Amino acid sequence: MGFSSPVCVLFFFFGIKVYCQYETYQWDEDNYDQEPDDDYQTELQFRQNIEYGVPFHQYTLGCARECFCPTNFPSSMYCDNRKLKTIPNIPMHIQQLYLQFNEIEAITANSFINATHLKEINLSHNKIKSPKIDYGVFAKFSNLLQLHLEHNNLEEFPFPLPKSLERLHLGYNEISRLHTNAIDGLVNLTMLDLCYNHLQDSMLKGEILAKMEKLMQLNLCNNRLESMPPGLPSSLMYLSLENNSISSIPEKYFEKLPKLHALRMSHNKLQDIPYNIFNLSNLIELNVGHNKLKQAFYIPRNLEHLYLENNEIEKMNVTVMCPSIELLHHHHLTYLRVDQNKLKEPISSYIFFCFPHIHTIYYGEQRSLNGQMIQLKTQVYRRFQDDDDDDSDEHSEPEGAHEDHEQGGEGQFDPYYDEVQEWR
Ligand SMILES: *[C@@H]1O[C@H](CO)[C@@H](O)[C@H](O)[C@H]1NC(C)=O
Numbered sequence: 001m002g003f004s005s006p007v008c009v010l011f012f013f014f015g016i017k018v019y020c021q022y023e024t025y026q027w028d029e030d031n032y033d034q035e036p037d038d039d040y041q042t043e044l045q046f047r048q049n050i051e052y053g054v055p056f057h058q059y060t061l062g063c064a065r066e067c068f069c070p071t072n073f074p075s076s077m078y079c080d081n082r083k084l085k086t087i088p089n090i091p092m093h094i095q096q097l098y099l100q101f102n103e104i105e106a107i108t109a110n111s112f113i114n115a116t117h118l119k120e121i122n123l124s125h126n127k128i129k130s131p132k133i134d135y136g137v138f139a140k141f142s143n144l145l146q147l148h149l150e151h152n153n154l155e156e157f158p159f160p161l162p163k164s165l166e167r168l169h170l171g172y173n174e175i176s177r178l179h180t181n182a183i184d185g186l187v188n189l190t191m192l193d194l195c196y197n198h199l200q201d202s203m204l205k206g207e208i209l210a211k212m213e214k215l216m217q218l219n220l221c222n223n224r225l226e227s228m229p230p231g232l233p234s235s236l237m238y239l240s241l242e243n244n245s246i247s248s249i250p251e252k253y254f255e256k257l258p259k260l261h262a263l264r265m266s267h268n269k270l271q272d273i274p275y276n277i278f279n280l281s282n283l284i285e286l287n288v289g290h291n292k293l294k295q296a297f298y299i300p301r302n303l304e305h306l307y308l309e310n311n312e313i314e315k316m317n318v319t320v321m322c323p324s325i326e327l328l329h330h331h332h333l334t335y336l337r338v339d340q341n342k343l344k345e346p347i348s349s350y351i352f353f354c355f356p357h358i359h360t361i362y363y364g365e366q367r368s369l370n371g372q373m374i375q376l377k378t379q380v381y382r383r384f385q386d387d388d389d390d391d392s393d394e395h396s397e398p399e400g401a402h403e404d405h406e407q408g409g410e411g412q413f414d415p416y417y418d419e420v421q422e423w424r
């Protein structure tokens, strides 16, 4: 036993990490970066592993005076955090360009005249304004994969962009205009972040978004949308629409999005939604907290985490959530958050037959009709192992052995969501 402990600990640690990632379905940029992206990955590893590179590369190939080009990672140029007001001249061999946290207002074609090999440009946290971007300056980078323009003063979706682009970060700008052809040709885009902008329904008319046939993640949170964005590509797996003003979802809206894994729609105005609107076979995380929902709805089989806090629900009808129980294919729900609703009592215990993997129902405070707050106790069910994949079933305690381990509601019972708040 003794000698194997360190390995166990190590494995345990690794196991936890994997487990956490699995549980949270982290859909921020970092997660995507782990996907095979050969050229880019290789270079990153190269940078970490090789202690010495081609010596004095910067003297032979050049490095802008204002910047730093590491000898062991000669294709990168670091010019971040330097109070720069203009973009320095970019040498031909540079592939990764870091210009974040400066005071750059304009993107001038001249600075990039020799830079034809760029794969990644980070211009986040600057003062770039749309009219000061030279027309076509980005489009000529035919190898560009990633473009960071978040935290700037853009008023317009940049156009034209290179067709090679895979990840585009435009969050925290003031974008309220989109050229009709802006999205055309972005066929390789997998991630588009437009959170914290001034987007309105009228900008997303037609099927313009459908053209991004490989899009997996679309972030439209904190905008001014009043209805669901039309014509989303069927490749989509992660959709964020948090903090808009969306009040309804069309009947068959999600039929064209069979791959959807996670949907975040908290802080909207959802009220009456079709009871089976979220019947999506791949949906794992659903957040519709902070809306005006009055009723529960059908819970799809693979859903694991459901956030319903701050709604107007008076009663959770388990029959609606789970019309039939199939013993061999039970539902996968593990976590349910329902605080700040109008529940008068805990959900019928029938819910545990339908959702045998459930381990936490967070009730917290409930608003009663006369405006008072009622505290309902959080129900935490301990299992030997919380994994909800099918293999773990044989390790779980038998159904009858659930420990009814109740805890007060004051604690922080949002173990999954908090970790992924920062996913921009
Ligand atoms: C571009 O490359 C040419 C030839 O190497 C060089 O003379 C010129 O200064 C470079 N221009 C910029 C803006 O870096």
Ligand SMILES: *[C@@H]1O[C@H](CO)[C@@H](O)[C@H](O)[C@H]1NC(C)=O
Binding pocket: 098, 100, 101, 122, 124, 125, 148
């Ligand atoms: C780009 O800059 C942002 C800071 O705004 C930083 O969070 C991000 O990691 C940078 N990206 C890369 C790939 O360096």
Ligand SMILES: *[C@@H]1O[C@H](CO)[C@@H](O)[C@H](O)[C@H]1NC(C)=O
Binding pocket: 163, 164, 165, 188
């Ligand atoms: C899109 O990606 C594919 C596969 O990675 C690549 O072969 C193709 O050249 C890319 N298209 C463009 C326009 O860069």
Ligand SMILES: *[C@@H]1O[C@H](CO)[C@@H](O)[C@H](O)[C@H]1NC(C)=O
Binding pocket: 222, 243, 267
């Ligand atoms: C939602 O957006 C409004 C501005 O439109 C902002 O004031 C508010 O803080 C945002 N709420 C959340 C929860 O992000």
Ligand SMILES: *[C@@H]1O[C@H](CO)[C@@H](O)[C@H](O)[C@H]1NC(C)=O
Binding pocket: 276, 279, 281, 298, 323
């Ligand atoms: C959910 O969708 C499946 C097919 O994807 C269908 O068989 C089932 O009847 C639907 N359930 C509800 C409650 O709409």
Ligand SMILES: *[C@@H]1O[C@H](CO)[C@@H](O)[C@H](O)[C@H]1NC(C)=O
Binding pocket: 317, 318, 319, 320
């Ligand atoms: C739950 O909903 C079903 C179907 O809408 C309905 O027949 C039943 O009366 C409801 N049960 C309760 C307790 O409200």
